[in-house]
Every structure is written in C-alpha cells, then in structure tokens.
Amino acid sequence: MIPPTTKDLSLVIPVYNEEDNLAPLAAEIRAALDGRGLEYEVLFIDDGSRDGSFACLQELAAADDRLVAIRFRRNYGQTAAFAAGFDYARGAVIVTLDADRQNDPADIPTLLAELDKGYDVVNGWRINRQDDLVRRFPSRVANWLIARTSGVKLRDRGCSLRAFRDYVVRDLNLYGELHRFIPELVSSAGFSMSEVPVNHRARVAGASKYGLSRTFRVILDLLTIRFLRKYGDRPMQLFGRVGIVLFALGALIGGYLTGLKLWAGITGGLAGFNAMQIGDRPLLLLGVLLVILGVQFVVMGLIAELTVRTYYETQHLRVYRVREVVGRDENGTLMDADSDADYR
Template structure:
C-alpha cells in the first residue's frame, strides 16, 4: 500500500452512540484525501468496539486496550501506528468537526507549518465548569511556557508525522502537546474550527483535573528549561540554600563568641536545615545529570535535531576535483 497523505487518530472511550455518526462524518469529510483512520478504544465498558467493527471501512484500524490507560497513552499508541505523511488528532465525542481537517491539512502543506492547531471559536460547553477554568488554564500555560496558543484544550490538530512521532507522550501530557512540539522546533499556527455540543455520552473531564494540569505544567517547565542541564536548577538552588545556611551559622558563631547563648534558637535550626537542604539539592542535581547522560548515551540519542543540511553547489563541485 502507498503511504496515505493523512492519518486521523481518534481516541474513544464509552462512545457507542457516537461511533456511527463519527465514522460517517470522517469518511465524508476525507473523500478527496488519501487517508487512514486509527481508532484507539481505551478500555470501554459499553459496546464501542462492536459499533466500530460494524461501521468501519477498509481504511480504518481499531486498536483495543486491555483496560483504560488514559488519553495520552491512547494518543501515543495511535500516533505510533500511523503511517501518513501528516497526522491529525481529534476526539471521538462528535464535538470536533471532521470537515475542518481538509482545511487544516491544506494549510499545513501550502504554508509549510509543522503543526496546525484548532481553536474552538464558538465553544459549545458550560460557561462556569468548562469555559472559565479552561480560559484560566490557557492563560497560565501560555504565559509560563511562552508557547502562545489560545486553546490548549482543543484536540483537533494536524502535525507533520516526524513531529508527532517524536514528541514522547507519557503520563497525561496530551494537554501540553504544543509545548512538546515546540521543543522540537516545530513551526505552528492556530486556526478557528467548529465546535459542537455533546449529544451522546458524558464528558470524561471536570474540575478534578486542575491539580493534574498544574503538576504537568511544572514538569513541562522543567523539560523546557532544565531537562538537559538539571544541575543548573538543583545546583543553583542548592548553592543558594547552602550559602544562606552558612551565613546564618556564621552570624550565630559571632554571637556565641560574644557570650550569647544560641542553643535552641529557631534561627540555628533554620541554618542547619538550609545547609543540609543545600547539600541534598546539589547531590540531586549531580544524580540527575548522570541519569540524563545515561538516557542519551545508552540509546544513542542526540541532544539536538537537525532540520536540514545544505551543501553549496560550488563546494560540492570543487570537492570532486583532483590535483594533476
């Protein structure tokens, strides 16, 4: 089989009533594109699998998990199985509109974008429980990571295959896919896409994910700034802590020399804690550096990614000349 132009990766979990209209809409939207559809069934407890098998065409592949693994793992599995030049991701709840995919694909091809992200222009979700928390989260992520997208919660995106397949999706990092893509030097843009209210089933997300998002944000900031040089973070904090502790201890030593009783003072305890904490942080930084080096060297990974190599025509010609 020839390589398809577009692989559409869709995660589904307890979406039995949505499968038939979802597949029909995807097939109709991509009729003029060489495509494949990859559905990842994330441990559903309803008849999602049976519905997919009933309505799938020959260009559709179904991946079935043995239990619920989460959206990030499901997306990673689908992306790994994709063979297209471009990879699109979308939800299986009918809130994303497949008719936006041709427009996004054409924009990626014509304007040479690595990532084209969807932005829900007229979002059909609850204002208090969904829109307000989402706006706050988007503002925080945008201004801390310096990746300026307005809608991090929209799953509808189109990627160049090499970008999507090298992002390293783990845990619950699907919310930060644009940040992971940016770390690879991806050029990305954002376009308005259609959004529909959920008709069947229930949303799998709520306010309970707020703390997970904040925890993942801390991890993303670490990846952005210190993944290849953790000693700069832990070592820097450790040195500051150690110096503060030593300063406190020196101050108390002077007081002791002048005959004051310093035993049991909270300041003395603080000094000891700062010194020991500084030593621990520095040690952590050294261990983290060793782990990072092991990570890269054991797998022969590079700490950089080359976009392209150009050899000038004159250089290439002159290098073929031989002396007589």
C-alpha cells in the same frame, strides 16, 4: 518500529464509551474527505470502553477497509491512545480529533490547507465553544496557566483537532498525561505552529469525561513540563543553584552567630564569651537546616545528572534537531537535505 508512509492522511481518534457517536462520526469523515483525492485511513483507539464501542468499531471496519480499530486491554488514558495512534499511523499527515463529535471533520481540509503553507503543526481554535461553564472554566484556567508558564501563546491549546506532519509525531514521546502539553512539546522541539478557527458543536450523545478535577492535575503536570523543558538535560542547573543558595544562607547565619560569640569575648572577656549562648537559639537550628538542605540539593543534582547522562548515552539520543543542511560533502557534491526525513 516506525510504519512506512503509505497514505496521504491518517486520522487518530481516541474512543472511550462513545458507542452512539461512532457511526455518525465515520459518516461525517467520509463526507469531508471522499472526493478530495486523498489516500487516507482512520485509526480508532478504543481506550478500554465498557459499552458497545468496540463492537460498533468492528462493524465499521468490516464495512470500510480504511477504518482500523485498535483496542486496549484496559483504560490507559487519552495520552496513551494518541501515542498508539501515532505509532500505527502511516500517513504523511496525521490529524487528531475527539470521538464525541464536538470536533467537526469538515474542518480537516482547512487544517490541511494551513499546513500546506509550510507549518509543521496546525492547531484548531474553538472560536465559539458549545460546552457548559463546568468545562469552559477549568479549560480557561488551564490555558492561562500554561500560557503564562510556558510562553507558548495559543488561544485554545485544549482543542484535540490538530494536524501534524509525520516527522513531528515521530519526535513526540507521550506518556502520563502529556497530551495536554502537545503544543509545548512541539514548540520546545523547534517545530513551527499555526492556529486556525474551527467549528465546535454541542455533545448530542454520551457523557463528558472532563471536570473541575482536571485543573489540579494540569497544575502538577505543568510543573513537570516546566522542569523537563528547561532542565531536563541539565538538572544540576536547578538543584545545584537552589542548593548553593540554601547553603550560603545557612553559612551566613552560622557566621553571624559565630561573630556574635566572638564579639562577646572581645568586649566582655572570657566571662562575656561564656555568657553569650547561641546553642539554644532557633536561628542556629535554621542555619544548620539550611546547610544540610543545601548539601542535599547539590547531591540530588549530581544524582540527576548521572541519571540523565546514563539515559542519553545508553539510548543514543540527540539533544538537538537539525532543520536542514545546505553545503557540500567530502566529494564536493552539493547537499540540500531536510533532516526531518530522519524521523520517518
């Protein structure tokens, strides 16, 4: 159930073992937002922390009713934390940031000002990153790979400091580790994006949760995103195309070998036909293998099509998103409705 929009702003902050950063972060948020005439809430999502993070959040929530602490039963990951925050958020604008205090809450008004220019999403750009090489290198590799593959040109897609209009997060279906690909999901849905420079600070407490292993996970997730974005609603276009190519190559090889056999019969008679052995050639095995693989890919495409059609039809999902409608209804009344309200 989608919560009603009763606030101007919701902050969504995943937390995992950040006990020493939470109180200072809450104070920085109040300093950045108090006095601006905003009705806001701060949602801290405790992603199964093993330290005293949740106890600290309980104290902060008791002292300030604008703070909400949501605790997971175990560690589910940052994507799940963002998804939970989006589900509980009641703001017309949702801002995400990390709990490690490397994102500066003082930049939130800058994101809101950019959002007011008409954008649906504003991404932060850490123009002067304060991380060490162990974090910057995999981040740059991942940023380059995703930009080249997806076509979404951002200078810093790994920054968690972002501002969304509420209908955007209602449209995001986050699972696995898709938080890394939020710009790609937003772009695929047709929402407008901007990017603004933000401050980035060195970590002063706690330990980083990132490392080189993240690059390999990004590559695997990138393949998933690429498939879902281009073929998610028409998988036969991919599997069938590959299957036809493989089948055709196998058929050509089979035809070539059959031609050799027949030519030997034409030029050498029955003796020549019998002498031409193709059964023990590796090329024949390759041809048979390609034909079998081609058939299998086509069958996989058919099964995937049935699965996708069943999913869309049972869930009553739309495969399009309307930005606005301008015209007249059946009663002759002029319509000018922003369909984004449907997501609220």
